[in-house]
Amino acid sequence: MNTNNFNSSKTALITGASSGIGYELAKIFANRGYDLVLIARNEQKLSRVADEFQEKFGTLARIIVEDLSIPNAPTKIFQKLQQDAIAIDVLVNNAGFAAYGFFWETDLDAELQMMQVNMVALTHLTKLFLKEMVARGQGKILNIASTAVFQPGPLMAVYYATKAYVLSFSEALANELQGTGVTVTALCPGPTESGFQARANIERSKLVSGKRIMDAKTVAEIGYRGLMNNQTVVVPGLKNKLLTLSVRFTPRNLVTKIVRSMQERI
Numbered sequence: 001m002n003t004n005n006f007n008s009s010k011t012a013l014i015t016g017a018s019s020g021i022g023y024e025l026a027k028i029f030a031n032r033g034y035d036l037v038l039i040a041r042n043e044q045k046l047s048r049v050a051d052e053f054q055e056k057f058g059t060l061a062r063i064i065v066e067d068l069s070i071p072n073a074p075t076k077i078f079q080k081l082q083q084d085a086i087a088i089d090v091l092v093n094n095a096g097f098a099a100y101g102f103f104w105e106t107d108l109d110a111e112l113q114m115m116q117v118n119m120v121a122l123t124h125l126t127k128l129f130l131k132e133m134v135a136r137g138q139g140k141i142l143n144i145a146s147t148a149v150f151q152p153g154p155l156m157a158v159y160y161a162t163k164a165y166v167l168s169f170s171e172a173l174a175n176e177l178q179g180t181g182v183t184v185t186a187l188c189p190g191p192t193e194s195g196f197q198a199r200a201n202i203e204r205s206k207l208v209s210g211k212r213i214m215d216a217k218t219v220a221e222i223g224y225r226g227l228m229n230n231q232t233v234v235v236p237g238l239k240n241k242l243l244t245l246s247v248r249f250t251p252r253n254l255v256t257k258i259v260r261s262m263q264e265r266i
Contacts, residue, residue: 013037013081013088015068015125016095018045021144021192024220025092030059037062037086039077039095062086068095069113074124087136090227091129093122093166094144098159100263111158118162123169130173130182137181142227143170147190147235150244152252154260167233174232183230187223190240192216 012029016022017038026036030053040046043065050061064080066073081088096118099110126141133139146160149167153160170186177184191213219236226234235241247255 010089011035011037011086012090012092013039013077013129014092014094015039015121018042018049020094021189021216021220021223022092022094023049024217025094025142025224027053028220028224029090030057030061033057033059034090035060035062037064037081037088039064039066039068041065041067068117068121071116071120074121074128077125078128087132088129089133089138090140090142091125091133092142092144093125094142095121096144096162098156100156102155103157106158114158115162118159119165122166126169126173133182134177134180139182140227141170141173141182141184142223143184143186144223145170145186145188147188147240147243149186149188151247151255151259153263154256155263171232183227183232185223185227185231186233187219187226188233188235188240188244189219189223190214190237190243192219 010033012026012034014022014026014029014036017026017036018040022040026038026049030036036050036053036059038046038050038061043063046063046065050063053059053061062081062084064077066077068074097114099106099114122143126143130139130141133141143166145166146163148156148160148163151160167186167188170184174184193213193215214237222236223234235244250258
C-alpha cells in the first residue's frame with residue numbers, strides 16, 4: 001500500500017525495510033501502532049511488506065523506492081515526505097552492506113557505494129530529520145552498527161571502518177542531544193541470520209560457517225527495547241557483549257590477527 005492518509009500519531013521511517021533486521025524492526029513498529037515509511041530499492045518487496053502489515057496490524061505504510069548509494073536519495077526522501085506533511089518520529093538507519101576480500105583486490109565502485117550507504121546516507125538522513133525532531137522536542141534515531149565497530153576487520157576493512165563511524169557518530173550525537181527530548185541509539189549486533197552474509201560473500205568464513213547465529217527477529221526486538229529505553233549503545237547477546245569487553249584488554253595487533261583468522265574462509 002502507498003498512502004498519504006496516515007492516521008497514527010506516530011510514524012517510523014525504516015531504511016532497508018524489505019528484509020532482515022529492517023523488516024523485523026518495521027514489523028515491531030507496525031505491531032505497536034506506528035504508521036510506516038519504508039525505504040528500499042525493490043518496489044515489489046516493499047509493496048508486499050506494506051500489504052502484509054496492513055493486513056496483520058491495520059498499519060498504513062508509505063513506500064519510497066530509493067537507492068541510498070545515490071548521493072541525492074536522502075534529499076529526495078525528505079522532500080517527498082515534506083510535500084505530504086509527514087513528520088517522522090522515529091528514524092531507523094538500517095540500510096547497509098559489506099564486501100569481502102583483500103582491499104587491493106576488491107571493487108572500488110562497490111566500496112564507494114558501501115561508504116555512501118553505510119555512512120553518508122545515514123548521516124544525511126539524520127541531518128535532515130533531526131532538526132525537526134529537536135524543534136518538536138521529541139524523537140528517536142536508531143542507527144544499525146555492528147560488533148565490527150569494536151575492532152579492525154581484515155578482509156572486510158572498509159565495512160568494519162564504516163561501522164566504526166556509525167558508533168562514533170551515534171555516541172557523539174547522543175551526548176549533544178541531552179536535554180532536547182531526542183535520543184540516539186546504536187544497535188551493534190554480531191553475525192545475524194539474514195541476506196547480509198550472501199551479499200557480502202562471507203557464508204564460508206569461519207565467523208559464520210556452521211555457527212549458530214542470532215536471528216534477525218531477536219536482534220530487532222533487543223534493538224527496539226534499547227531504543228525505547230533510551231540506551232546509547234545496544235549489543236545483543238551475552239557472547240557479543242563479552243567480545244566487546246575482551247577487545248578492550250587485548251593488544252590491538254593481536255585483536256586484528258584474531259579477526260583476520262575468523263574472517264578467513266574454511
